Amino acid sequence: MTLVSDNSKRHQYIAANVVKPTSARIVVPRSAWSKIFNNALIRRTVLMLIIGLIWEGYAIIVANDLVLPKLSSVLAAMWHSSINGVLIIRTWHSLQTLVVGYAIGIGIGHVITTLAITTRVGSDLLVMLTAMFNPLPAIALLPLAMLWFGIGQGSILFVLVHSAIWPFALNTHAGYLAVSDTLRMAGRNCALTPFNFVAQILMPAAMPSIISGLKISWAFGWRTLIAAELVFGATSSGGGIGWFIFERRNDLKLPDVFAGLLLIVIIGVLVEGVVFRLLEYRTVQRWGMMRSV
Amino acid sequence: MKASTIVGVAKPMGIVARNTVTETTLERPRQNSSEVLVRAENVTLQYAARASVVTATWRVNFDVHYGDRYILLGQSGCGKSSLLKAIGGFIRPSEGCISIRGAPINGPSPERMMVFQEFDQLFPWKTVLENVIFPMRARSWTRKDRIERARSFIDKVGLTKFANAYPHTLSGGMKQRAAIARAMAIEPDILLMDEPVAALDALTRARLQDELLRLWEELRFTMLFVTHSIDEAVRVGSRILVLSPHPGQVRAELNCPASGGQSEVKDFEQWITSMLHETNSEQVAEGNAV
Numbered sequence: 001m002t003l004v005s006d007n008s009k010r011h012q013y014i015a016a017n018v019v020k021p022t023s024a025r026i027v028v029p030r031s032a033w034s035k036i037f038n039n040a041l042i043r044r045t046v047l048m049l050i051i052g053l054i055w056e057g058y059a060i061i062v063a064n065d066l067v068l069p070k071l072s073s074v075l076a077a078m079w080h081s082s083i084n085g086v087l088i089i090r091t092w093h094s095l096q097t098l099v100v101g102y103a104i105g106i107g108i109g110h111v112i113t114t115l116a117i118t119t120r121v122g123s124d125l126l127v128m129l130t131a132m133f134n135p136l137p138a139i140a141l142l143p144l145a146m147l148w149f150g151i152g153q154g155s156i157l158f159v160l161v162h163s164a165i166w167p168f169a170l171n172t173h174a175g176y177l178a179v180s181d182t183l184r185m186a187g188r189n190c191a192l193t194p195f196n197f198v199a200q201i202l203m204p205a206a207m208p209s210i211i212s213g214l215k216i217s218w219a220f221g222w223r224t225l226i227a228a229e230l231v232f233g234a235t236s237s238g239g240g241i242g243w244f245i246f247e248r249r250n251d252l253k254l255p256d257v258f259a260g261l262l263l264i265v266i267i268g269v270l271v272e273g274v275v276f277r278l279l280e281y282r283t284v285q286r287w288g289m290m291r292s293v
Numbered sequence: 294m295k296a297s298t299i300v301g302v303a304k305p306m307g308i309v310a311r312n313t314v315t316e317t318t319l320e321r322p323r324q325n326s327s328e329v330l331v332r333a334e335n336v337t338l339q340y341a342a343r344a345s346v347v348t349a350t351w352r353v354n355f356d357v358h359y360g361d362r363y364i365l366l367g368q369s370g371c372g373k374s375s376l377l378k379a380i381g382g383f384i385r386p387s388e389g390c391i392s393i394r395g396a397p398i399n400g401p402s403p404e405r406m407m408v409f410q411e412f413d414q415l416f417p418w419k420t421v422l423e424n425v426i427f428p429m430r431a432r433s434w435t436r437k438d439r440i441e442r443a444r445s446f447i448d449k450v451g452l453t454k455f456a457n458a459y460p461h462t463l464s465g466g467m468k469q470r471a472a473i474a475r476a477m478a479i480e481p482d483i484l485l486m487d488e489p490v491a492a493l494d495a496l497t498r499a500r501l502q503d504e505l506l507r508l509w510e511e512l513r514f515t516m517l518f519v520t521h522s523i524d525e526a527v528r529v530g531s532r533i534l535v536l537s538p539h540p541g542q543v544r545a546e547l548n549c550p551a552s553g554g555q556s557e558v559k560d561f562e563q564w565i566t567s568m569l570h571e572t573n574s575e576q577v578a579e580g581n582a583v
Contacts, residue, residue: 186409186415186416188383189401201416286459288460288461
């Protein structure tokens with residue numbers, strides 16, 4: 001056997017005409033099952049149901065409402081508290097505070113990152129501030145905030161803004177820095193003011209990082225808010241979900257406590273799955289910057 | 294290097310090469326400046342590295358005339374892209390001066406639109422049409438004019454069907470076409486092309502080169518084209534600046550054979566090749582000596 005094959009013995013040919021496959025053969029329709037399991041919503045709902053069933057089953061085995069209430073009684077409690085309006089009012093209260101604090105935090109974050117990317121002082125300031133404040137738990141500032149702003153909305157807003165600014169600024173700044181030189185030069189070629197350069201080139205180019213910054217800030221803000229409400233629980237009367245949980249725990253109404261927790265989870269999932277999902281779909285996915293999930 | 298080395302290389306008739314190494318030969322006959330669009334005088338470009346300063350080009354002189362298809366040719370490390378970026382206004386020369394229409398270049402401008410080698414130069418958040426329209430913010434054209442003009446240039450580069458497509462759905466060749474359309478559509482003083490077709494496959498590359506020439510025949514713009522390919526330089530260019538590397542210096546400035554036979558073009562290419570090889574082997578020899 002030789003390692004080099006003898007081509008002179010091999011048949012050569014040129015196809016007389018290339019027959020293209022008909023479109024039916026190129027595009028094969030998916031089977032019904034494949035279609036269903038290609039839908040992320042359906043897949044995740046099924047997963048959720050399974051987890052819910054495990055909860056229900058385990059709670060029946062434990063059979064102690066003070067340790068682990070059944071999922072069905074939690075849902076019933078949630079329904080009941082919503083019907084009489086308490087949970088709705090509490091949730092509304094929390095969400096209002098959250099949206100205001102989040103918006104202020106993101107706004108300040110934008111200003112800081114824009115300064116950081118256009119000036120050297122701004123960049124030093126951002127790097128220093130994020131290094132200092134990002135690891136500082138917002139809730140640790142609450143006692144101080146209560147001294148400055150009194151007990152109530154002002155203090156909660158303060159810690160909320162603090163918790164939202166830094167993760168957002170850190171992610172956005174990292175996103176700006178990662179924009180390729182080519183894209184920057186292509187942008188600088190278009191006679192833009194520094195502000196427009198950030199708004200029209202860097203911001204869309206860094207959109208994946210900005211969105212992940214928005215998500216992380218949202219989660220941080222939500223957590224901080226609930227934690228702050230729990231601390232305030234004993235003194236504030238018009239509180240939010242955190243206060244609801246605190247109050248019901250004092251009454252040993254465990255299904256209500258779980259209902260409050262579950263509601264926090266549901267709101268988180270909705271914001272992630274609807275608001276941010278839509279934002280991603282309209283921006284980074286359409287622009288080919290992110291794969292669809 | 295001795296001034297005589299270049300004589301040893303067989304060169305086609307009528308081409309006079311200048312030696313670049315001794316400083317006296319840097320003096321060159323001044324040309325009628327009314328024809329000159331871009332003039333580079335004694336341009337030295339340097340990059341500040343962490344510990345030292347790296348010189349990309351050393352006292353480079355050249356003139357680009359109106360309607361030139363001016364090629365900066367050289368191997369990697371000869372500073373050709375840096376020169377282009379300096380003309381684009383992205384780098385400031387540490388010595389010498391680059392001027393356009395007699396005015397020194399001061400920062401990037403839509404009058405000097407750049408086309409890059411990289412495929413990510415299009416704004417991914419804009420469709421092809423929006424990409425082509427975007428730089429027109431520098432012009433006082435009406436919105437209707439802009440769209441019309443953008444469409445006509447998109448037609449010219451053969452992307453009519455893809456005007457509303459986002460860049461990530463296009464192939465590499467189509468992206469480069471879109472970038473060329475974007476740069477041309479605002480009618481800049483000069484088009485700066487940084488190896489715009491180097492990252493494409495050979496077939497697409499040849500087709501784009503031909504299309505570029507066809508567009509030039511039609512519109513007679515001025516372009517400065519950076520390449521490392523001798524073949525491409527001779528094919529696309531009307532005048533070639535040959536640069537020797539480390540640091541980039543002018544080795545020769547040549548007119549392309551306008552309508553030569555195949556053998557003449559081949560000789561010309563051969564001649565440039567030997568010129569580049571010669572600087573190369575000298576460097577190796579120098580390196581060994583040190």
